[in-house]
Amino acid sequence: MPEGRVVLADEPLLEVTAPIPVAQLVETYLLNVVTxxxxxxxxxxxCVIAARGKDLVDFSFRRTQGVDAAMAVARTTAMVGFVATSNVEAGRRYGIPVAGTMAHSYVEAFPSEKEAFAAFAADHPTRTTFLVDTYDTANGVRTAIEVIRELGLADRLGIRLDSGDLDALSREARRILDEAGLPNVRIFASGGLDEMDVDRLVRAGAPIDAFGIGTKMGTSADAPYLDSVYKLVEFDGRPVLKLSAEKATLPGRKQVFRGPEGDVIGLREEPAPEGAEPLLVPVMREGRRVVPPETLEEARARFRRDLERLPEEARRLTNPRPPTARISERLRALTGEVRQRTLRRVGVL
Incomplete structure (x- = not known):
């Protein structure tokens, strides 16, 4: 399936046709990358669903399990709708916008918070975001306002909250900024956030314009693994399957059809249901690409379309009810035939 596709449980993501030694050679790499x-x-x-249109930035590089993982996270988050990453190398390699703010250590390295803010603004005159919670958030906001006024930064500024009660602090910060005549200063929040935190803050109406999402997203903290599998389904033109308890597989070369009535897993050669689109497309033949590489923008647009088509109950953050794919009659019949043949061959029947 092309990148950016929303897939359902039990649907094949890719299919490899090759001599068994070659197919086994690529198994580990494919499972690692795809999973x-x-x-x-x-x-x-x-997280994108929870944000309801507010900007999200990948802040995970420091906490992902390895540099390669951090690169993959930056690219993947950009594909599903994050607007930027703090990973500078990912920005260079993949063309993802790079975003970030000052560190607490930067503020602490100066004699005063005001001097830190002024120095940072001098180094970043076109886009400045002040980290205001190093000592006291409300005082940090007021200090930022002093620097804004002295340097004329009103239209190019944001503040970042990284700790504490983000709902209450964002409201206080917004009030102080608005009273100072700075309604366009954006409020950016971070600090151990995941989709449930973002959802809670957005639902509460917290005046936060953007979120930095790091550890819990970059490690998928509450669901850190995906039980994907790579199974033999045909050998020498003969459909095969696995019959292990709770690990049975479907035989034969397959296709996934997506249409108005939902997804159908069928055989590759069977016709698509009316109005349905086949999702598995050829990418390589005889070891060579048959389609050009896609851009990240193309994958992002595909994901956006697929996400919008999901029913609301599937997009719920709590107790979601994702749709399930149906098995075509031809695939169901083939499965029964191969099952009986296999049981006879191994002496069970």
Whole structure:
């Protein structure tokens, strides 16, 4: 399936046709790449749903399990709708917008908070975000206002809250900024957030314009693994299956059809149901690409379309009810035939 597709449980994501030694050679790599990035895409997509249109930035690089993972997270989050990443190398490699703010250590390195803010603004004159909670949040906001007025930064500024009661602090910060005649200063929040925190803050009406999402998203903390599998379904033209308890597989070369009545898992050669689109498309033949690489923007647009088509109950953050794919009659019949044949061959029948 092309990148950015929303997939349902039990649907095949890709199919490899090759001699068994070659197919086994690529198994571990394919499972590693597809499983991890699908896990992160699912977690990040939930954050996008929770944000309801507010900007999200990937802040996970420091906490992901390895540099390679951090690169994959940055790219995957951009694909599902994050607007930027703090990962500068990912920005260079993938063309993702890079965003970040000052660190608490930066503020602490100056004799005063005001001097830190002024120095930072001098280094970043076109886009400045002040971290205001190093000592006292309300005082930090007022200090930022002093620097804004002295340097004329009103239209190019944001503040960041990284600790405490983000709902209450964002309201206080917004009040102070508005009373100072700075309604366009954006409020950015971070600090151990996940989709449930974002959802709570957005539902409460907290005046937060953007969120930095790090550890819990970059590690998919509450769902840190995906039980994806890579199974033999045909050998030498003969459909095969696995009959293990709770791990049975479907035989044969398959296709996933997506249409008005939902998804159908069928055989590759069977016709698509009326109005349905086949999701598995050829990418390589005889070891060579047959389609050009897609851009990140194309994958992002595909994801956005698929997400919008999901029913509301599937997009709920709590107690979601995702749709399930149906098995086509031809695939169901083939499964029964291969099952009986296999049981006879191994002497069970």
């Amino acid at each position: 991890f990035q699908t896990t992160i895409a699912s977690k990040a997509a939930r």
